[in-house]
Amino acid sequence: MTKPIPIDSTLQACSRPELRALVSRVSDRLNVMWAQKLVAHCATLEPEEGSLRIGIVRSFTSELLDPWLKLAAALQGLGIDIYHAPYGLSLQEAEPDSGLVSHAPDVTVLLLDCESVHPAFNAPLVEHDADTQRQVADVVLDRLCSILERFRSQPIGHMVLALLPARIGPALGTFDAQSERSQARWWSDLKGRIAACLRTSMRAASLLDLDELLLDIGRSHFFDRRLWYSARFPFAPRAAFEVATRIVEVGVLTKRPKAKVIALDADNTLWGGIIGEDGIEGIALGPDYPGNCYLDFQRRLLDLEQRGFVLALCSKNNAADVEHVLSSHPHQLIKDHHFVAKRVNWLDKATNLRELADELNLGLSSFVFVDDSAHEIAAVRRLLPEVEAVQMPHEPLDVPTALEHVARLQTLSLTAEDQSKTGMYIAERERRSHKARFGQDAGALGDYLSSLDMRMQVVYDSAAHVGRLAQLTQKTNQFNLTTRRRDEQQLADLIAAQDWLVAHFSLTDIFGDSGIVGLALVRRLDDAAAELDSFLMSCRVIGRTAEQAFLETLLRKLKQEGVRTFFADYLPTSKNGLVADFLPKQGFSRRADGRHERRLDQGPAVSLAAKSPIVVTESNGAPFSRKTD
Amino acid sequence: MSIFAQLQDAIATTLNVAPEKISETTSADNLTAWDSLGHVNLMMAIEQTFDIYLEVEDFSKLTSVEAILAYLDSRDIR
Numbered sequence: 195m196t197k198p199i200p201i202d203s204t205l206q207a208c209s210r211p212e213l214r215a216l217v218s219r220v221s222d223r224l225n226v227m228w229a230q231k232l233v234a235h236c237a238t239l240e241p242e243e244g245s246l247r248i249g250i251v252r253s254f255t256s257e258l259l260d261p262w263l264k265l266a267a268a269l270q271g272l273g274i275d276i277y278h279a280p281y282g283l284s285l286q287e288a289e290p291d292s293g294l295v296s297h298a299p300d301v302t303v304l305l306l307d308c309e310s311v312h313p314a315f316n317a318p319l320v321e322h323d324a325d326t327q328r329q330v331a332d333v334v335l336d337r338l339c340s341i342l343e344r345f346r347s348q349p350i351g352h353m354v355l356a357l358l359p360a361r362i363g364p365a366l367g368t369f370d371a372q373s374e375r376s377q378a379r380w381w382s383d384l385k386g387r388i389a390a391c392l393r394t395s396m397r398a399a400s401l402l403d404l405d406e407l408l409l410d411i412g413r414s415h416f417f418d419r420r421l422w423y424s425a426r427f428p429f430a431p432r433a434a435f436e437v438a439t440r441i442v443e444v445g446v447l448t449k450r451p452k453a454k455v456i457a458l459d460a461d462n463t464l465w466g467g468i469i470g471e472d473g474i475e476g477i478a479l480g481p482d483y484p485g486n487c488y489l490d491f492q493r494r495l496l497d498l499e500q501r502g503f504v505l506a507l508c509s510k511n512n513a514a515d516v517e518h519v520l521s522s523h524p525h526q527l528i529k530d531h532h533f534v535a536k537r538v539n540w541l542d543k544a545t546n547l548r549e550l551a552d553e554l555n556l557g558l559s560s561f562v563f564v565d566d567s568a569h570e571i572a573a574v575r576r577l578l579p580e581v582e583a584v585q586m587p588h589e590p591l592d593v594p595t596a597l598e599h600v601a602r603l604q605t606l607s608l609t610a611e612d613q614s615k616t617g618m619y620i621a622e623r624e625r626r627s628h629k630a631r632f633g634q635d636a637g638a639l640g641d642y643l644s645s646l647d648m649r650m651q652v653v654y655d656s657a658a659h660v661g662r663l664a665q666l667t668q669k670t671n672q673f674n675l676t677t678r679r680r681d682e683q684q685l686a687d688l689i690a691a692q693d694w695l696v697a698h699f700s701l702t703d704i705f706g707d708s709g710i711v712g713l714a715l716v717r718r719l720d721d722a723a724a725e726l727d728s729f730l731m732s733c734r735v736i737g738r739t740a741e742q743a744f745l746e747t748l749l750r751k752l753k754q755e756g757v758r759t760f761f762a763d764y765l766p767t768s769k770n771g772l773v774a775d776f777l778p779k780q781g782f783s784r785r786a787d788g789r790h791e792r793r794l795d796q797g798p799a800v801s802l803a804a805k806s807p808i809v810v811t812e813s814n815g816a817p818f819s820r821k822t823d
Numbered sequence: 824m825s826i827f828a829q830l831q832d833a834i835a836t837t838l839n840v841a842p843e844k845i846s847e848t849t850s851a852d853n854l855t856a857w858d859s860l861g862h863v864n865l866m867m868a869i870e871q872t873f874d875i876y877l878e879v880e881d882f883s884k885l886t887s888v889e890a891i892l893a894y895l896d897s898r899d900i901r
Contacts, residue, residue, distance in 0.1 A: 227836045227868040257860045420879045425863050 196591050201228060205235050209575070211584065213239065214269050218599045219592075222415070225431050229261040236268035245273035246445040249299035249350055253283045253310030254358070255427040262431075262438035269439075270446050270601060283310050288344040295348050301445045302350040303402075304342070307358040307428075312337050318365045320375040327375065331384045339391045346396050352448050352606070354441060355392065356402040357385075358428055361417055397664070397682035400444065400606055407436050439599075446601040452669060453582065453602040454560035456498060457547060460509035460516050460538070462566035463586050464492060464528065469515045480525040484590035491593045492527040498597065499532065501605045502612030504619055506554070507536040508546050508563065534619035543570050544577040554619065555733050562600060609662045611709040618734060621705035628705070643739060643807040646703040650740060650810045652747050654697050654818075660685045662710045663698055666730060671769040673741065674730040675762065675776065678715075693718040694727075695818045697751075699744050701735055701808075711735045712744050716752065718818060719761075724752055726762035736772075743808040745780055749794060755818045758795040763788075826895055829872055830888065837861070837868040850887030862886065873900050 201220045207213035213236060217224070224232075246267055250256045256278050267274035277297035279287040283306060287294040294302065308315040312334045319327060338355075346353055364370035364377040371378065385403065392399045408416045411432055418430035429437060461468045465488045466478025478485040495505060505528065509516055516538045520530045535553050537546035543565065551558050559580040565571055566586040574583045586596050597603055605612070625646070632642040664682040671677065680688075688694040695716040701708045711732040718724045731741050752760060762777050764770075782790035824832075827847065834849070835842040838856040851857040857865070866882050869875070869891065875898060877885070885891050895901075 225867050225871040226864040227833055227871060230836050230839065255860075258863055261864065420877075420882070421863060424879045424882055425859075427863065431867065 197589055204232060207235070208239065210236065210239055210269060210271055211575075211582075214599055215585065215587070217265075217269060221435055222432050224435055226261045229265040229431075229435070233261075233264050233268045236265075240271060242268075242273045243271045244449060245275060246301070246442065246449065247297060247299045247351070248274060248276045248441065248445070249279070249294045249297050249302040250276065250305055251279040251284065251287050251294065251302065251345070252281070252305040253307050254305070255281070255425055256305055258421070258425070258427045259429070259434055259438055262434040263441065265435065266438040266442040267445075270442055272442070272445065272449075274442075283341070285341065285344060288341075288348055290348065292348075294350055298349070298351075300351040300448060301354060301441060302345065302352070303354045303356060303441055304345065305356050305358075308360075311341070311357075319377050319380060320365045320370075320373065322375070324374060327380055331380065331387065334384060335387050335391065338388060339395075342392070342396060342399065346399060351398070352444055353396070353399040354402050354444055355388070355399070356404050356437070357388075359405045359408045359413075359416070361413075361419075361422065361428070363413075397686075398606075402437075402440050402444075404437070407433065407440070411436065439601075443601040443604050444606065447604060447606050450602060451557070451559040451580075453562050453600075454503060454556055455506050455534070455550070455554065455562070456495065456503050456597075456603070457506045457508040457550060457561055457563045457581075458495070459543075459565040459567070459570070459586070460507065460511055460519075463564055464488065465519070465523075465526075466590060469519055470511060474518055474523055477519070477523075478590070479519075479523060484593075485525065487590040487593040489525060489527065491596060494594060494597065495528060496532070498603060499616055500613055501603070502608060502615055503562075503603065504534045504554075504616050505532050506550050507533050507538060508543055508550065508565075509538045510540055510543075511538050513538040531620065532616060534616055534623070543574055547574065547578060547581060555736070562597075562603065564597070607661060607665070609659075609665060611662060611665075614709070617706060618708060621708075622734065624705050625703070640807070646705070646738065646807070648701060648703045648738060648740070648808040650699050650701050650743055650747075650808050652697060652699045652744065652810060652812045654695060654751070654812070654814060655689050656696075656698075656813070657686055657689050659698065659710055660689070663696070663713055666698075666710070666713050666732065667728065670730045670732060671767070672733050672772045673736060674728075674767075674770050675726070675773055676728050676765045677730075677767050677770060678728050680715075680728075688715060692818075695724075695751075697744075697748055699740070699747075701738070701740050703738075708732075708735050712740060714744065714748055716748070716818075718757075721756060722758040724757045724760055726760065729762070738808075739806060740808065741776070742780065743806045743810055746806070747810050747812060749792070751812070752818075753794045758793065760792045760794055762790045762792070764790065826900060827888075827892065830869070830891060830895075833868045833872045834865060834888070837865050845888065847888055847892070850889070852887075857886075873898075875900070 199219050201223050204213060204216040204220060207216050248263060260276055263276055264274055277294060279294050286292055314330045314334060322330060366373050370376050389401045392401055415430055416433040417428055421427045458464060466484050467476055469477055479488050499505060519526055535550050537550055547561060547563060558578055561581045563574050563581050563583045564586060568585060571583045571585045574581055582602060584600055587593060629642050632638040660682045663685050664680060667680045689696045697714045698710050699712045700710045711734055713730055715728040716724050717727050762782055764774060764777055777790040782792045785791050831842050831845045834845050838861045840856050851862060866877050870877055873895060885894055
């Protein structure tokens, strides 16, 4: 519970972010009429920025979600076009000529009640012993996965599975939690197995756990029994709005630039009060109210770091005051080492955010800026519209959940690289200061590079990391010769194909392991020729000659495999100017038709440049030959 | 605002039609936007507008402006 505000006050919002914040505070009192009013109000604020196509396959009434989907989309500045598949779980919708496929959705939601997935849900589960229960789960899982696979085989955008929670408590009532036949435990295990199936064997597919929403809202507020029993629509208004919000979030995450950095103000954001005035003893941070609200907010920020976002500090303060809190306040959870970059000074926030972007080598559109000052937020929104600016609530009770409604701080996938991002950025910072010690002399760069003791592992045709490889093709804009985006399934297909070579590399040095940071896709054209379809590298490792070592390793491999002519292309975009002359520099010659070519049969495959400071090891894949069929 | 004007506003906003199109003779039979799904939404809107709780049994009876006004009157909403 937080302090209620009148529902009419939402109509005073002057911007979409402000409206989103207000709506989240009245979401328990919304109804369809208000949804329509708010959509209309949204339209007066700012023009839409794009549109979302949603497909819904459902086993119950879903049309009543429309006003809520429209509201959720409008709050994100998106128009929305919704297709509802015919009533009932219709597998014909998974055919290439279906209404769903021709709608070409960005997001397809499978909104199912459990009884429609399998009849087992109609009988009491607790009549079975544990073994039989397990068999029932196997059967349900099989059935569901085969349904999901059929849909996934069609181009229907990101797929979201949402299973309707139980409308009433478990068969054994209060005793369920204690019973070895517990229905709640069975369901939670089954959900875990469904999630694993989505995670491991399906690309672009997510489980939307409605039970989690039900926890937020409470069962009696989640369902409207009148609507369920009279119109087979389960959701009370609040649940309908939250479900719609989660669906639109998926659309936002697939369509908008990915958020990477949370740039935080310090005073009244990380703690209550102003360090320069209240002093380290006086700021609110600790076990008592209101300091415990800020403590919970800091915990949440560390959670967000686990989702793959990195934290930066952007505060108008004396640097020493802030350092003192970070190092010495007994309750400060976020320490200096959690921040990948800091700007604590008296410059304006826009200047500092620009500098942070430069330092981290990221675009401003990857920034979410969090500040308590309405003035700072407004200035950043005006000067840097690419930055998503979020205003901290003034009520301490609202502080812990201040970022819960920022759609771009959700994530649809998580790789090992995501979870250790902070460490990687900090290693990069250490690398830079290490480099500075070598000075600017002629041999300094070479000395610096050899001092890093770099080791590269090149791996061919391994399906173990397709998630990360797909992420690289989707996120790499700067060091990318052709900017061809591929999803996990496409990469898995290329890895399996005999006429494609999928090479990736990871790099370690004295400062740490960068993880998988480079990818090359090579297609065999005939016995003697191949072409470089994609060649890209994360900006994280730019400046360490890794691209050269990787390419040379690849050329040597191709030469061994009998390739004599190797073609490559540079396809310019607004962001990849960095690699405009990469191919000529690597000994490729430009042909009349604009392609680049390098002969591998004349002279050594490897260029005769200075010896690489990187020690390369390779793990062999399957032989790479021309397509046989 | 009169009860009719409040109802007119609720129907127009919920079903996305111009308020002028809603008169005392409007019903689900003569307003295209007042279909079965619109009707469910309208019931929710009426609840909120007049701060009442509608029974499922009422849903199927309240399919015209006239019926809704009579119902509100019976609940002493005048």
